[in-house]
Amino acid sequence: NVDAGAPIGSYASFTYNVDALGYTATKNFSINIGLIVEDFESNSFTQFPWNMSQFGDAPWTILNSGSIYEGNFSARSGVIPNGTYTQDATSELNMQINVLTSDTLSFYKRVSSEAGYDFLTFYVDGNQMGQWSGEISWSREAYFISTGTHSLKWVYSKDYTVTGIEDATFIDFIIFPPFDSPLNLSKTNNDIQYLTAYPNPSSSESQISFNIIKNTEVNLTLLNSIGQIVSVIIHDKTINKGTYNIPLSNINLQSGIYYCKLTTVDCTKTIKIVIVK
Numbered sequence: 001n002v003d004a005g006a007p008i009g010s011y012a013s014f015t016y017n018v019d020a021l022g023y024t025a026t027k028n029f030s031i032n033i034g035l036i037v038e039d040f041e042s043n044s045f046t047q048f049p050w051n052m053s054q055f056g057d058a059p060w061t062i063l064n065s066g067s068i069y070e071g072n073f074s075a076r077s078g079v080i081p082n083g084t085y086t087q088d089a090t091s092e093l094n095m096q097i098n099v100l101t102s103d104t105l106s107f108y109k110r111v112s113s114e115a116g117y118d119f120l121t122f123y124v125d126g127n128q129m130g131q132w133s134g135e136i137s138w139s140r141e142a143y144f145i146s147t148g149t150h151s152l153k154w155v156y157s158k159d160y161t162v163t164g165i166e167d168a169t170f171i172d173f174i175i176f177p178p179f180d181s182p183l184n185l186s187k188t189n190n191d192i193q194y195l196t197a198y199p200n201p202s203s204s205e206s207q208i209s210f211n212i213i214k215n216t217e218v219n220l221t222l223l224n225s226i227g228q229i230v231s232v233i234i235h236d237k238t239i240n241k242g243t244y245n246i247p248l249s250n251i252n253l254q255s256g257i258y259y260c261k262l263t264t265v266d267c268t269k270t271i272k273i274v275i276v277k
Helices: none
Strands: 011-020 023-032 036-038 061-063 074-076 089-099 103-112 119-124 127-132 135-145 148-158 168-176 192-198 207-212 216-223 229-239 242-247 256-263 268-275
Touching: 103 119, 119 135, 127 135, 148 168, 192 256, 192 268, 207 216, 229 242
Parallel strands: none
Antiparallel strands: 011 023, 036 168, 061 074, 074 168, 089 148, 103 135, 103 168, 119 127, 119 148, 192 207, 207 242, 216 229, 216 256, 256 268
16 A cells, blocks of 8 residues: 655555465566656746846846757757856756655766857756766666755856857656655646556556646656666647546567656646556
């Protein structure tokens, strides 16, 4: 049994018992209750506790054109015009979270800067975890985060002389470890009453079930473990409110971890699906 009030992204533990003509086996496993994903599809920094009052010399913005990793929006470092400052300038995006269960934090980044002079740097609790410069296509980074309170910070730092190609960095599809009160529920659960998959884990066929509480345009996609689209199940389709059940038997899925992402006009919800063969 799972507590209905358990935080999104926390773990639920299960025990699977098999008894077949005297042969017995027991398997213990844990799965996340939903996923905590920031993909900026809200077109704002209000869905998660971003600190927008401390941004260095230029605040980050939401981008809805050009090279976007996933969906329709990505976050872009603030515009720092060349020659505006007499010393290096920064654009910072940060938040503080209380991690409930030790797990991996991952994100995708793209960099377009003067190589060796302008950098994207990621910090946890003030400690540099990674740094990138030059022309770097969308690529994934992942770091293990322990239980407790942590500060996360993405910083684009630019020198005051030469301008790079775009002079910017971009981040998208951040998957957080389970942390306390991550969501502004009044904004993220307007349309979607629930999104689930069963059985999950599944060795053969899993079924996606969701409930929409009002008529709205819907997109339903299946992503692999690194955030790449495996299948577009529903694309820009207006549906009536109600419950929908969609089998995944017609999609040839290999063993592994997948993410099912449901997006409406007002909100987004993502769950993890585990296929074991």
